[in-house]
Amino acid sequence: MPTLQEAEGLISSMTAGEKAQLLRWIARDFDGAFPGIESDPVVAGGEPCILRTRIPVWVLVQTRKLGASEAELLRNYPTLRAEDLVNAWGYYRLHRDEIDQQIVENEED
Numbered sequence: 001m002p003t004l005q006e007a008e009g010l011i012s013s014m015t016a017g018e019k020a021q022l023l024r025w026i027a028r029d030f031d032g033a034f035p036g037i038e039s040d041p042v043v044a045g046g047e048p049c050i051l052r053t054r055i056p057v058w059v060l061v062q063t064r065k066l067g068a069s070e071a072e073l074l075r076n077y078p079t080l081r082a083e084d085l086v087n088a089w090g091y092y093r094l095h096r097d098e099i100d101q102q103i104v105e106n107e108e109d
Contacts (some may be wrong), residue, residue, distance in 0.1 A: 036088075061088065
């Protein structure tokens with residue numbers, strides 16, 4: 001399991017703050033809670049969006065699938081933070097079918 005060995009090496013070189021952030025991300029990934037993602041029926045038709053914005057998760061996922069880098073996404077959407085992208089990718093991992101369906105539905109329009 002070279003991946004686990006690589007992770008162990010990376011973790012041992014992290015600061016306490018970085019380790020705490022990593023634990024928050026892992027915990028969020030396990031319990032499905034993404035505080036940076038919200039679904040509000042009056043915003044984007046209730047589609048999951050990045051908190052504080054009207055940017056749907058499916059837009060970010062589709063843009064990434066089309067080849068945009070995270071740096072490009074952050075540049076093109078100045079209200080986004082790197083943490084927002086982490087939340088979007090985590091949400092997508094747990095809700096892949098939902099987001100893929102939203103991509104299909106919105107591309108048909």
